[in-house]
Amino acid sequence: MWQIGCARTDITPPVGIWQAGFGARTSPSTGVHIPLHTTAFVIGDGTRTAVVCTNDLVGLSRPEIERIRALAAERCDGLDPGDILVCCTHTHSGPAVSTYLRGQPKDLGYIEWLCGAIAHTIVEAVGGMQPATLHRAEGRVEGFNHNRRDESGYCEKRLAWLEARDADGGVIGGIVNFTAHPTMLTGQNLLLSGDYAGVLTQELSRELDAPVGMLNGCHGNINAFPRAHTDLGIVEDHGRRLAAEVLRLRDGLVEVPDGDLDVRTRMVELTFGPPQPRALYEEIAADTEQPGYVNDWARDVLARYQGDPVDGSEQGEVMVIRIGDVAVIGIPGHAFAEVGRDIVAALPGLFVLNANHANDYLGYFGTREAHAEGGYEIEFAYRFNSSFRWAMDADTTERIQQACIDLARG
Template identity: 30%
Template sequence: MKIGAAAVEITPPVGLAMDGYGARIGGAAGIHDPLWARVLVAEGEDGTAIGLVMADLLQIEERLQGLIAAEVLRTAGIPRDRLQLAGTHTHSGPAFSEPSAAEEVVGRAITGAVAEAWAGRREAVAAVGIGTIDGIGANRRPNGGPLDDRVTVARFDDLSGQPIATLVNYGCHPTTLGPDNNLYSADFPGVACARIEDALGGVALFSTGPQGDVNPGGYSPEGSMVGVVAPWRTFESAGRYGAAIADVAVAVHRGLRPEPSARVWGSAAIVELRRKPLPDAGVAREAARAAAATAATIRAADLSPDATYHAVVAAAYAELIAGQAGDPQRDEDVAIRISALAFGPLVHLGVSGELFTALGQRIRAAVGDDRTCIAALCDGTVGYLPTADAFGVGGYEPNASVLVAGEGERLADAIIRLAQGAPAA
């Protein structure tokens, strides 16, 4: 097995709209820390080529995926079904919802990094291990829920023992920074990668695991939706979280003993999921207008902060449903991409959505906890992928999801079947 890795800065110009929070006011006013794209590629003895891109973006939009995939196929021969294009899901990066020159620059930078990694690939040994961490992620659901405290670490060295890459996977929203932040930042994944690279050398990739119901500290996602930010959501906290993850990853890495592996494999599939029923678009839009008017009246009346908050949240939910109801694809199934790459002993799964923790645990238990990890926001996103019981409880994620209850479990089973197709390590 040959492994290559590369990293490239992708921080765009200041002034662009930022992604992640509808409540954010204004675009990027500056740069707190740079945004990066990091790349891992592998080539098997039979010429099989696979690649993984982890970029400090909310997600990699479909249009940008197409640009990258076409160039990667041309320069490295990696086909689309063996290429994962994932965002770390930082909420402090640029929004590329529309075509732009800045998006094209980022795309060219990423394809250049893939070409660099491919050109520098060399015979390698690998190992995978797991550490645990607490004090960062918390399940944010109204009734609580599971938390996966595992930090999966994959180590890739050349035959002389020099580091090529370290991949770290941990499931938590990279949303330490809230909608009040207008500075570009990779949040805690960026801190973790920088510290790992300083400590170990090589390229460090942060793969964001199932995080649909987990964020730093368990703050209310409804608060973020309407612009209410907990005071501890600061750059200092992001630095502390990233440093803690890096410390665990470095300790696990140093305890691993890499071995040769010939397994290089990849596959992908599209799963069609049922979309939830929605009200008539006109009715939903009128309900949103009424809820907004009620919120404005309550705010003007200077009632209690609690009453104002609940009215504003209700208006935000009504607007969310109106947006879903007005979607031209509202009556069509939801196509979601799933993928699997085997870098020697590591099976790196991808899903184009925000998977709940319990579903991630279900997948890993079925295909091998110790050498498997899952990247959310991989090859775009269809939004939240809750468990069936979450719909009965309600709250932000089921409301934001476009799926029918139970489709998350069906998706998890499809990912399990895909992963089970990997050859033995």
């Protein structure tokens, strides 16, 4: 049997904190729709322990990830910080917490508390580990999401579920894997919320009386549907209906055979296309017609990169946790749905759970076709949440995708 422990903690910040996700917001939060949570799912095979920790947040950058890993590992004997996967649902109604996110002020005191709270939840889950079996199920659902760039384009409809049970058959915890931006609530919403993803895990945690977290799949070009704007009822109905689909999946649960637990990582080169003249960034930094966060991005680029023209690559971590025939795949940004589809197709015989915004918050990994078309994700979004000199190119996406496949195959 596996050794599994799960824990879930409320991480809702104080009302008045600024929210992340929509640059058009001009006011801080005014209330709470539903509490935000961190959920830790810890599994061991007697020789190694791995952690999957999901959070109702837009994203966490590398400095926060490293802080969480260090805090948790120093309090858990035998837990390697490199065996901890920390990811976010990408709700656009949670607090501004990422180091590189621009546009809204950040509460540094809350961020410090948050890192400690997430680490404490991991420690709690480790402390609760017990003999357990693991079960999985998957299906397809319609009417919950759509391709936001092309209504006729590919949209990921897969819904997957992983459930841990104790020796008596009781539920210890679970992980749901679905693919869609949690942007049903738009920039007009000033209530802190996990959006549909928060409702989904809240409903499942209540129904199963056990901690449940969500891994958001490759949702770079996928939105939840329909948009609710500020209509909380639409969001709540969406999350409850999706939870009901998960509960139906449980009728077909299959036990995951005992096997090896392994954690594999690879640092992948991130490249950005042709170098740009330094004068271009100086011009953008001084352009008063640009939003302030674009000016800030250009200044950060000038500080980060030396030389003229501005050139250089970066690194991003891909992580795969193999649990027998289950592969939890951590991607450090939001990949397009076609990337997730192709990863699953390349891994027959494995039960794949793609987790975006895992161990970093790097931006969009678009397909080669998307780069040819352009659009928000390709041409502009990187200025909002990174200090990179330009958008990551299609070669980067293909390296990320191949790393996921290689690591999962072992």
